[in-house]
Amino acid sequence: MIPTSFEYVRATSLEDALAKLKAANGSGKFIAGGHSLVPLMKLRLSEPQLLIDIGRIPDLAGISERDGKMVIGAGTVHHDIATSSVIRERCPVVADAAAMIGDPQVRNRGTIGGSVAHADPSADMPAVLLALDAEIHLKGPNGWRVVKAPDFFRDLFTVDMAHDEIIASIQFAPLRTAAYAKLYQRASHYAIVGVAAALHVSGGRIASAAIGLTGAASHARRLTNVERALAGQPLSQQTIAPAAQVAGVDLAEVNSDIHAGAEYRRAMIPVFTRRALESAMARA
Secondary structure, three states: OOOOOOEEEEOOOHHHHHHHHHHOOOOEEEEOOOOOHHHHHHOOOOOOOEEEEOOOOHHHOOEEEEOOEEEEEOOOEHHHHHOOHHHHHHOHHHHHHHHOOOOHHHHHHOEHHHHHHHOOOOOOHHHHHHHOOOEEEEEEOOEEEEEEHHHHEEEOOEEOOOOOOEEEEEEEOOOOOEEEEEEEOOOOOOEEEEEEEEEEEEOOEEEEEEEEEEOOOOOOEEOHHHHHHHOOOEOOHHHHHHHHHOOOOOOOOOOOOOOOOHHHHHHHHHHHHHHHHHHHHHOO
């Protein structure tokens, strides 16, 4: 497939990127790694007349810790997240998930901001950000806006981001007691079912839990029934096993495609919920 013709420009800053987007009058698209946008362009599901390259904006990439939160620039590639010593030490679930994305080519070019903005129903990072209750920091013509991950992912390829906004960073409180487990497609490594589990533990009990699910529905979502079953319970295998069994039972619709039917996906949700919870417990 060949995309329609387009113009290409390179932005030098967030302000420059937003100005170029505004000048395009609705016909422009941001591009960084291109692993989300280019396939759509080749299928002519997206036909921008102007591509605005944000991949070399200096302040858009990088990993730091500020005011008790991990800050990952939207332009940071998955490989840098997967190999970051500070992420592996402070919040290893994020590095683990980044290391499972695609293949080396995808991880070295694809960015966390592009993945989050595209919100593919089988993408890994949305589930992890849900479990960490992460914040998506956006900038637009009217200034800055912060959206919590549970409010950001709305529907199939649909997020709480205006057409004239850009994701600048993703921020979250570091947590070691979290893990990600997924059943993936062998060719693409997209999740058939992926579960991220975050446990807040105090005095040997689960004070609270947050469970993010991807691959099984139209968009990433929290498994709130599992979270309720775990809250206040002792941190043990005897607690985790029955809580995992209710994972996905309240999902009205489950994805079905050539990789896995709805019945199989529904059966795998509790399996990978249990695996993620067991791995999180092991880190407690």
